[in-house]
Amino acid sequence: MLTSHETFVGQFMKNSERRSVYKQIKDLVKKAQAVARKELEQRRQRLQAKLVLENKLYQEEFAENVKSRIDEDIRKRKDNLIEIKSERDRRDKEFLQEMNIKRELEDCYEIREALTRRDMLQVKEAQLEQITENQRVLIRQRQTDEYWRKVCDTRARHYEKQLENEQRLLEIYKPTRAEVWMSKSHCTSTSVARAAEDAIYRKELLDMIAEKKAKREGEECDRIEEHRKLMREIASEQQDHSAALVRRKRAVYKATMEYIDYARRLHKLEEDAQAARYARIDDLRHVDICTKSNLALEVKRKAKLAKLYYAELRRQMCDEYERRLREVHERPRTKIIENRFVHPEKSKAELLAEQRKGREELDHQLAENARLQAEEEEKVAEQYIADQKDHLPTHPNWLIYQCPNKNFAVQRVSSEVQRLSKSEVKLERENACIEPCGCFARLPNDCVNHSYLSPLKRGPNADQKLRNTTLCLPREACEHTIWWYAYGGSLYCIAKSEMSMSLLPSDLQSSMKNEQNRFNNRQNGYGHQPLIGDGQ
Incomplete structure (x- = not known):
């Protein structure tokens, strides 16, 4: 049989061993938790570093893409402007070449005189040809008129000769009045018929002569009128030629002034296009600078935030380290299991009072150390000054x-x-x-x-x-x-x-x-x- 004391001692040893095991398990759990927290903190730091690196790479890639896009846009616009300018320069060069040729032709005195002389010769040749043709027509008309006049004169002379012969015959064979009366009475019918025929023929001949004369006079009037018309046409052509020359000079002057205005407008358009191009380039440069500035500001802001986060993290780590040091300092140093029968367990208020007292003593010690340090520094300073x-x-x-x-x-x-x-x-x-x-x-x-x-x-x-x-x-x-x-x-x-x-x-x-x-x-x-x- 075990006595009560032995039972108490056995129970005490059993409880002590159990408490020791519990304490060891608790320490192992705390150590495992500390290791897990440390690994978690390391993993968090690695993830944070990886996130910062990815963010930096993303910012750099974004800035590079923005820059390349802006450069590509500027390059395309420059190429388009260069193509437009080259096409416009080509058209202007062709037009300028044509205008220069025309101006050279108009400004050269020899060429202008040669062209004027050629035009005058052509006009004179045409006029001479017209005059020659008119003269030929007049000659042919005169020949025709002369021929018909000769025909009419021949017929008239023949008719007059016939009348004279008849009159001579009548005078030769003039009978007496009786015979005449007899002959008249006998030849009344015949003479009447012949006289009527002669009168008709004479009348027709006179009519034909009058018609020929009227026709000739009309043709003469027509020829005169045609000559006057030709002279008027020649004068009109000369006037038209002089007016055309004046108009041509005015047209040349107008074309020259228009070309000068066109050159001025073209130069102004080119200057405006160049100014617009420079303005666009300035705008793109401003956008590029703003983008880079914004990216730089964003990077600085994130760096500042990261710095603040890092400072806060280090501060927290320092605070945690100081807290742990204080806990280690305030924790009982002995690891021996206290006998609660000899030394009763202290309450929380008593522990807090002891901690407060130790902290006050520690602060007093720090203040005393600071005072002694200041005195020692003064002494050392005086010694080194001396x-x-x-x-x-x-x-x-x-x-x-x-x-x-x-x-x-x-x-x-x-x-x-x-x-x-x-x-x-x-x-x-x-x-x-x-x-x-x-x-x-x-x-x-x-x-x-x-x-x-x-x-x-x-x-x-x-x-x-x-x-x-x-x-x-x-x-x-x-x-x-x-x-x-x-x-x-x-x-x-x-x-x-x-x-x-x-x-x-x-x-x-x-x-x-x-x-x-x-x-x-x-x-x-x-x-x-x-x-x-x-x-x-």
Whole structure:
């Protein structure tokens, strides 16, 4: 049989083992959760970097497409304008060549005189031909008239001769009156018939003569009228020729003026087209500049947002890191299971009170450290002013703050850099901080003066520290030697003084001594492990 004490001890051991197992499981779960969170954070960062890269590539591709499209549009418009201009120049050249030929023909005195002489000769030849033809017609008409006149004269002479013969015969054979009466009475019928025939013939002959004469006079009048008409036509043709010459000169003058106006309008149209083309090119250039400017502004805006996001992320990471340090500092350091029978479990209010008390003590310690640091800095400054020194030999755990080169002396080079060659110093400076602060930090975020992760920007009295570091002090007092250490969720600014070291917690003093020993070992060739206070 087990006693009650043994039963209690067995139960206690069983409960202790169960609690230990639960604690180990809880720690493993927390560790797994931390690993999962870390992997998730890494995956999120990779996805964010991939998204930023894709966005950048998209912006570049979009800008390239816009630029190529604008260039293609400009090229097509230029080609069309060049084709239109070449076609117009060709037509203008042909027209100008024709007008030049015409102007040369009209302006050349010899050609103009030759053309005028040719026209005059042609007119004269036509007139001479007309005159010759008219003369031939007149000659033929005169010959015809002369022929008919001769015919009429011959007939008239024949008729008169016949009358004379008859009259002579009558006088020769004149009978007596009785015989005449007898003959008359006897030949009354015959003479009456002959006299009637003679009268009719005579009348016809007179009519024919009168008709011929009237016809000849009419033809003479017609010929005269035709000659007058020909003279009038010649005068009219001469007048028309002179009028045509005047009209031709006026037409040439008008064509010349029209060509001059056309050339002016053509030149004006060309200038307007060129001005429109230049305006279009200016508009396209303005659109291109605006597009590029908008793209640049968009890229800058996204870069600024990304920078803000990154700064916020780093701030959150720093806050999370400080919170974890504080939690680690405020968490009980011992991992031994406390006996709640001897030490009863503390309530939440008591734990909060202890945390508050520890925080107040820590703030008091920080304020005291700041005061001692200021006194130590004043003493060191007075000492260096008295010794007329303006620099200190560097130490890996020390940070040297100095004013910008443009206002004060040239930055001092550390003893480690002084022992290097020129090429090694150049390489060291190329790998150093990009800002002229003289810290020789390997990365921009490691720079104390210009990095967002600088301890001056967080921790107790950060504003006062930042204000102290940004003051433009004299040249002899612008450099101070300070140690920065993270302990218990807080950052300690410690001057090189045994008095300030004595005010630190014992754990911090021991950790600082261990770090100093590790640094000495590293200087002796034992390798280097990253420290909390290195470069911070």
